[in-house]
Amino acid sequence: MSRILVTEERCKGCLLCTTVCPVSIIRQSERINLQGYKVAEVRAEDMATCTGCTSCATICPDMAIEVWRGKKQKKAA
Amino acid sequence: MSKAKTAPKAATAGKSAAHNTNAGEELVFTRPASLVDRATHYCPGCHHGIAHRMVAELLDEMDLADRTVAASSIGCSVFLYNYIKVDTVESPHGRAPAVATGIKRARPDKFVFTYQGDGDLASIGMAEIMHAANRGERITVVFVNNTVYGMTGGQMAPTTLIGQKTTTCPGGRCQDREGSPIRMSEIIAQLGGTAFCARGSLDSVKNIKQAKKYMRQAFEAQTKGLGFGFVELLSGCPTNWRMSPVAANKRITDEMIPYFPLGVYKELEGDGTCGSLIAPGTASGSAGESK
Numbered sequence: 001m002s003r004i005l006v007t008e009e010r011c012k013g014c015l016l017c018t019t020v021c022p023v024s025i026i027r028q029s030e031r032i033n034l035q036g037y038k039v040a041e042v043r044a045e046d047m048a049t050c051t052g053c054t055s056c057a058t059i060c061p062d063m064a065i066e067v068w069r070g071k072k073q074k075k076a077a
Numbered sequence: 078m079s080k081a082k083t084a085p086k087a088a089t090a091g092k093s094a095a096h097n098t099n100a101g102e103e104l105v106f107t108r109p110a111s112l113v114d115r116a117t118h119y120c121p122g123c124h125h126g127i128a129h130r131m132v133a134e135l136l137d138e139m140d141l142a143d144r145t146v147a148a149s150s151i152g153c154s155v156f157l158y159n160y161i162k163v164d165t166v167e168s169p170h171g172r173a174p175a176v177a178t179g180i181k182r183a184r185p186d187k188f189v190f191t192y193q194g195d196g197d198l199a200s201i202g203m204a205e206i207m208h209a210a211n212r213g214e215r216i217t218v219v220f221v222n223n224t225v226y227g228m229t230g231g232q233m234a235p236t237t238l239i240g241q242k243t244t245t246c247p248g249g250r251c252q253d254r255e256g257s258p259i260r261m262s263e264i265i266a267q268l269g270g271t272a273f274c275a276r277g278s279l280d281s282v283k284n285i286k287q288a289k290k291y292m293r294q295a296f297e298a299q300t301k302g303l304g305f306g307f308v309e310l311l312s313g314c315p316t317n318w319r320m321s322p323v324a325a326n327k328r329i330t331d332e333m334i335p336y337f338p339l340g341v342y343k344e345l346e347g348d349g350t351c352g353s354l355i356a357p358g359t360a361s362g363s364a365g366e367s368k
Contacts, residue, residue: 002102014122014315014322020282037121055282057106061126062117067106 001070002052006040010064013037017056017065023049026056040064109133111142111162118156122322124279124312125153128221129160131289132192135296136163145188148177150202152194153227171202174209177216188299190217195236196226199259203235206265210305213270217299217306219292220261223314224333231317235259238336243317258336262309266342272304272354273297274343278311280329284339291341302349311337 004026011033017040018026029041042050052069108114112133119125136142142163149157151170158165168176173191181189198206198220209216225243226232232245236258240249250258266274273295277288288310295306311333313325320328347353 010116012121016122016322016326019323019326035116052105054106058282058285059127061119061121061123063108063112063126063130065106066104066108068102069105070102 001048002050003047003068004042004050004056005066005068006042007064007066008033008039009035010062011037011039012062012064013039014061015040016059016061020055020059022053022055023051025049109137111136113160113162115159117160119153120314120316122313122315122325123153123227124223124310125221127279127285128192128219128310128312129157131285131292132190132219133161135289135293136161136188139293139296139300141188141296141300144186145190146180146184148173148180148189148191150191150193150197151228152197154192154194154221155228157192171197171200172205173197173202174205174214174216174218177218178209178212178214181214181216185215188217188296189215190219190296190299192219193221194227195220195222195224195261196229196232196234199235199261206261207268210265210268210271210307213272213304215299215302215304217295218308219295220307220309221312222261222309222337223312223317224258225314225317227314227317231314236261238332242319260337262307262337262342265305265307268305270305271343272306272345272347273341274307275341276309276311276337276339278329278334278339280311280313280326280334287339294341294344303345303347303354309337311339 025042025046026040028038033039054067057065057067117126145163147163147165148168149165150173166176173193177189177191222236224236226234231243233243237250238258239252242249262274262276265271275291277291278284291308295308298306311329313329315322315325318325345354346357
């Protein structure tokens with residue numbers, strides 16, 4: 001299963017990541033970080049649909065997103 | 078874009094070390110080792126962060142970081158030395174190509190690049206960039222074009238689009254009064270010493286990936302000893318455009334790219350010896366003579 005990790009203290013809430021997500025699971029949260037920005041988040045129940053495409057991390061200007069990609073099924077079996 | 082081979086080094090140093098051991102998944106995107114782990118001073122949605130990351134990724138991927146000297150410019154990118162782990166010389170406004178020329182001629186074994194904005198390169202630094210390109214200095218220039226002077230508060234730059242409102246042309250840039258926006262890539266491509274010249278954009282994932290390929294070719298123009306490498310990156314300035322970051326990206330797509338067409342403007346091949354440069358597919362003749 002793929003997932004992303006948002007480093008909340010680096011996020012500036014520009015929301016560019018929300019425009020490029022192919023499955024539209026990234027959204028703005030109500031949490032405000034130390035810099036005063038409302039950070040991007042993926043709800044835990046939505047994370048299962050993450051494809052690990054790295055689009056959000058590619059367009060993030062602040063390196064706030066790390067992407068972990070699940071390995072192929074044959075490895076797990 | 079940062080593949081797994083560079084990931085473990087960066088990940089083990091940071092807080093992600095615990096996650097790196099997870100079975101069944103691999104870290105496919107993380108901070109490149111040459112990029113310092115600290116918050117940038119850039120505004121939300123500013124594309125400098127993306128350009129910095131692409132430079133750092135390429136320095137890592139091409140194994141150049143240990144022998145790189147950067148010449149940074151004046152503008153928002155003035156603090157480049159805080160973010161990229163290479164030796165950096167801070168240049169006077171617009172003079173980064175001249176400073177880089179000196180570094181490269183004194184230490185030809187070093188990889189030398191400049192990182193300049195449009196207020197720096199296309200305005201006060203026009204003479205330096207033109208002559209550095211014309212001499213075919215073995216340096217690489219990363220030119221970030223956001224059509225405005227960002228650091229000083231959004232004044233009109235030579236690249237400001239017709240009709241664009243800034244603090245010094247509040248009614249919008251008028252072609253009769255202030256002239257037309259300068260297309261730097263087209264100008265640089267005409268000069269004799271330029272080995273590679275291209276324009277990319279940072280407004281979408283596809284364009285960012287393409288821009289990184291251009292940047293790699295511009296770096297290779299220097300590492301192969303061919304000549305001057307130039308890459309222009311269309312980028313956004315949401316603060317001085319008075320837009321949200323998402324709207325600023327849309328403006329790049331809708332307004333900037335039609336005026337500043339993307340693509341490769343000059344690409345020469347050769348073996349690095351004097352007069353060997355030719356355009357790909359050309360049987361004879363040296364299109365890009367250097368020194």
